[in-house]
Amino acid sequence: MKIFFVGIKGVGMSGLAVIAKQQGFEVSGCDSAEVFITDKILSQHHIKVKTGFDREIKDVDLVIYTGAHQGKNNPAVLSAIANKIRVLNYAQGLRELAGLKKIIAVAGTHGKTTTTAMIAKALTDAGLDPGYLIGTGNVPDLGGNGHWGRGDYFVAEADEYVADPTDPRSRPKFLYLNPYVGLVLSTEYDHPDVFKTPKLYQNAYKKFVKRILPQGLAIIRGDEKSARKIIKSAESKTKVKKIFFNQIVPGINLKISGQYNLFNANATFYACRFLGVNPQLIKKSLNSFSGLERRMELKFNGKTNGVKIYDDYAHHPTEIKEALKNLRSQYNNHRIIVVFQSHTVSRTKVLLADFAQSFKDVDTVIVAPIFLSAREAKSDFTEIDLACEIQKFHKNCISFSSQSEIIDFLQKQVHDGDIIITMGAGDIYKLISNLKI
Structure with missing residues (x-):
């Protein structure tokens, strides 16, 4: 065919x-x-x-x-x-190509990609040869982002965004799946362009957990208020395991940093235990996990001037705050410069107050032009408006109308030992290759 x-x-x-x-x-x-x-x-x-x-x-x-x-x-x-x-559409194609495999579907506002990769790696290390589909360019530990596999399981990143925004009959992508194990890592409000209210966003998750097979398992973050009704919906259909952000599974000591990654690892541990994987093997696999492209990825390490450049996919206020908090904990005595490219005008406007207060752990904020989705028309709301809001809480904030202007600014302003991080779900990472530092 x-x-x-x-x-x-x-x-x-x-x-x-x-x-x-x-x-x-x-x-x-x-x-x-x-x-x-x-x-x-x-x-x-x-x-x-x-x-x-x-x-x-x-x-x-x-x-x-x-x-x-x-x-x-x-x-x-x-x-x-x-x-x-x-x-x-993509979601229908995923459902069809996954065939009769038991689906482990990883959903949630934050942590989907990393957790999907962690589970896929753990099942692979256990010799189960799972299929997997991971929403990133590459997973170094696995050698790719998609694999069919000979095993019984298929690990899928389960996106909540609608499969086709142009089709009024289209559903959120994860509602095309019937998972054996379904994970909900967060239900914090996002995608206001298709979910006009937080309630509509959370209703999608309530529908998702009801699609989990009765003999399966729902793993849901239990310390978010928005998740309470989702947990009740799941409990009416299947077994539920609640996990918590500051929960610690003894023996998990990751190579990658950040409390959010420990949370992702805990979710992975309980999913793999339900599938019968030896607990020590799961921990060994997690402790050797190398991370992902565009997830606090070190892109440049200046041996002579001490300058380091990172890149991160964070594009929601909560993700930004956690990522920068983690970076500050590693470089407490260094100047940190973030180059932030917000992703979609709709998200930026609805979450503007939260974005404005997301950068307290850095010394300088550079705001790049907002990355428009393929579905958005050019807007009067620009990087200047976003920078003005950030300046209410952070005095060292400046916006530029092009990546070339940002490159010129950085090449003049960066000092020895500075830490630079490009951040956003668009194409801001591309400026790194043009920096001469």
């Missing part, structure tokens, strides 16, 4: 394409010409990627498309529909 992926460079789509290729299907796809972090993975698996969406789709059996790039209204998808080719 021939499968064509529209928007194949996305972190989820690329992993799904790799899985389809490993299952023996003939796989190809299309995307924009932009260089992306998944290019290397697709190339390694000899998956052909065509540039652009304005094309006729024929001579394939199935099209799987991303919710970005106009969703079902993408020209390539419309061509496939006109040619009577079967079309599935």
Whole structure:
């Protein structure tokens, strides 16, 4: 069977394409010409990627498309529909390709990607050869972001965002799954563009936990007020294990830092124990976990001037505060400069007050232009508005209208021993390769 992926460079789509290729299907796809972090993975698996969406789709059996790039209204998808080719959104494609495997679905506002990778690694180290789909460009410990596997389990990052924002019938992605084990790591409000109120956001999680199989397990963070009704919903359907942010599992000593990573590791421990993995083996696997690309990733280590540059994916106020608190604990006597690129105007405006108070652990805040999603039109609300709010709580905050201006500023201002971190879910990491420090 021939499968064509529209928007194949996305972190989820690329992993799904790799899985389809490993299952023996003939796989190809299309995307924009932009260089992306998944290019290397697709190339390694000899998956052909065509540039652009304005094309006729024929001579394939199935099209799987991303919710970005106009969703079902993408020209390539419309061509496939006109040619009577079967079309599935990403979440439907994941459900179909996962087949009859028992799904371990990792959901939550924060920690999904890291925890999915931790579980996949632990099950792999246990010799269970799980399938997995992880929403990042690469997982160094696993050698990729997607794998089919010969085992019975499939570990999936379960995103709460709707599968196709252009389709009113579309559901949150995780509502296309029926997990054997479902994890809810956080239900803190996010994605105001599709969930207009916190209640609607949490209702999606209530529906998610009700999809967990009766013989399975729901693992839910128990110290968030927003999770109380979600726990009740889960308890009406399946067994529930509550976990807590400051909880410690003895014997887990991670190579990567941060209390949030210990929490992710604890969630991993209980998920793998339910699946029958030896507790000592789980701890050994976790303690050798190397981390992920774009998760407090050290990108530059100046041997002569002591300057270090990190990159992190944090794009929600809570994630930003935790990441910067962790960084400050490591570099208490250094100047820390954060280059922050907010992700989507809708999130920035709704959570503006929280964003403004997220940077107390750094010395200088540089605000880059807001990264617009493929679904957003250009807005009058800009990086200048965000910087003005941050300046109410942090006097050393400045905004720039381009990455090139940020690079010029840094190259003039950075001193020996400074710690720089680029932060955001957009393309802010790209400026690092152009810095000459």
